Amino acid sequence: MPPDTTTPMPPPLPTPVPQLLTKPNFHHGVSLLGGWLPITIEIVTVIALLAVIGWRTRRWRALWIPLSVGLGVVGALAARAYMNAQGLASDPAPLELWIWVAVxxxxxxxxxxxxxxxxWWRRALSLVLIPLALVATLVELNRWVGYYPSVQSAWGAWTAGPLPNQTDLASLPGLRNTSPSTGKLVEVTIPDTASGFKHRNEYVYLPPAWFAGPTPPTLPVVMMVAGEFNTPADWMRSGNIMPVIDSYAHNNAGVAPIFVFVDSGGRFNNDTECVDGPRGNSADHLTKDVRPYVISQFGASSQAANWxxxxxxxxxxxxIDLTVMHPDLFSAFVDIAGDHGPTAGTKDQTIDRLYGGNAQLWAAFDPATVMKAHGPYVGVSGWFEDTATPQTDKSGSPQFGNRPQPNSPLGFGGHDDFKDTDETGAAEDLCAxxxxxxxxxxxxxxxxxHTWQFAAQAFSDALPWLAGQIHTPQTTPPVS
Known part of the structure; x- marks a missing residue:
């Protein structure tokens, strides 16, 4: 079939500028994804379990141990069924996780x-075993999703410690007419006047160039959205992307986009998929609360071409959903291992859970449906990055070719080597x-x-391209 000459052809992608000086580094601190600590926790837990079980009486061995094992299996199956029923994860968890839930x-x-x-000592040890087994289970869960790469990152998150180069709004005027060596991260409370969406505090990154001169320059903006279970600080804590952003700014004389790290869920386990529905008006919050606030508070550009x-x-x-639904607000997107569309189980489950049973809302937020209904777009571009499952050797160990091995700086620490049905082929289908x-x-x-370490590497890959697409001022010539 000949091409439709009435549809404008997409412009070629620009050359990425400038190059980064660093990649995400997940070796800071004691690793929770591999190395000695996770295996030590599991070994100690197994030893404690065997000591608590002991040999004891015949009745203990014939009745109570089998009953405890049976209850452990039931607990694991119940947890798995609950996760599937609630659509809490689109990818299947590894068997090791369910084993530790059973333990x-x-x-x-x-x-x-x-x-x-x-x-007395066995009673005391049995009480110690319970939190120890819980920690081992959480470690295995973390190894699946790669949420906390190190003990230090987990501690910082749980204690709400400051993020890298964090400051507050009150300190910004005192930094005017300075040239900081790194950008500053500001925690903000964005009013929910337009959306009514109850959310946690969010974060805004201001590059060094924002502080130069008596007034801030009009810079482009990147809105950053984390995964299903999230906090607004995840990109900084779990993704460790601040050195990558500062590296970009450093290599561009302090100039970089403003980054706003948003709260799309309102709470950690609220999977809104960035739509408006029974779980909250997340889409309205991002488009009607966050965007105007960043423009008015930090002097950012209001043009869609710069967002x-x-x-x-x-x-x-x-x-992708925000961009294709609102090309008047955003002009470029980076979709890292997303689905075909907002998903909370099967299509029927998604319609029920996300849209209160309203199938028209499903169509209104489905990216492919939206794009086909919209017709020709002008000045909109996208970058999809997805995982390719590594091959395994005869022993079942993953092989990455010339890539570093698991737990390397690329962070192949997770166990999630399955793609859910809605993610498979999504990038190719949506790009087509x-x-x-x-x-x-x-x-x-x-x-x-499918781990946070992959997401961080994808961020590093796509940042120069995205910065160019939203017209970030360049102080260095393009790299060919």
Whole structure:
């Protein structure tokens, strides 16, 4: 079939500028994704479990141990069923996680059934075993998703410690007419006047160039959206992307986009998929609360050509959805391992959970449907980055070719080597739909697992391109 000559052809992608000086580094501190600590926790837990079980009586061995094991299996199956029923994760969890859930549940049963008649030290150890098994389970969960790469990052998150180069709004006037060596991160409370969406505090990154001169320059903006289980600080804590952003600014005489790290969920386990519905008006918050606030508070550009959205996993879906639904507000997106569209289970489950049973709302927020209905786009572009599952050797160990091995700076620390059905082929399918309606897009793959470390590497890959697409002022010539 000949091409439709009435649809404008997408413009070519520009040469990335400038190059980065660094890549995400996940070796700062004691690793929670590999190395000695996770395996030590698991070994100690197993030893404690065996000591608590002991040999004891025939009745103990014939009745209470099998019953505890059975309850552990039931607990693991119940947890798995709950996660699937609620659509809490689009990708299947590894078997190791469910084994540790079973161990944790069994540890509780063993402590209860074995309390009577036990010696004092065994009772004490059975009480210690329960939190120890819980920690081992959480470590395995973390190894699946790569949420906390190190003990230090986990501690900083749980204690709400300051983020790198964090300051407050009151300190910004005192930094005017200075040339800081790095950008500053500001925690902000954005009013929910337009959306009514109850959310946590969000963060704005201001590059060094923002502080030069008596008034801030009019800079472009990148809206950053995290994954399904998220906090606004995840890109900084779990993704460790601040050195990458500062590296870009440093290599461009302090000039970089403003970054706003948004709260798309309102709370950690609220999967809104950035739509408006029973779980909250997340889309309205991002478009009607966040965007005007950043423009008015920090003097950012109000032009769609200067705004981009980057997100990973659920956030990747948000990135393309926000852009194709609102080309008058955003002109570029980076979709890192997103789905075909907002997803909370099957299509029927998604319509029920996200839209209160309203199928018309499903169509209103489905990216492919939106793009086809909109028709030709002008000046909109997209970057898709997705995972390519590594091959395994005869022993089942992943092989990354010339890539570093697991737990390297690329962060192949997670166990999630399965793609859910809605993610598979999403990048290629959505890019094809976008190309047909004038959106310039490209698809990139990285041999990795679906973890935060992959997301951070994808951010590093796409940042120079995105900065160019939203017309970030360049102080150095393009790199060919």
């Amino acid at each position: 944790f549940t069994a540890a509780i049963a063993i402590a209860i059934f074995g309390w009577r008649g036990s010696r 981009g959205v980057m997100g990973w996993s659920m956030g990747g879906t948000c990135a 739909v976008g190309t047909a309606v004038g959106i310039s897009c490209s698809v990139h793959t990285l041999v990795s697992y």
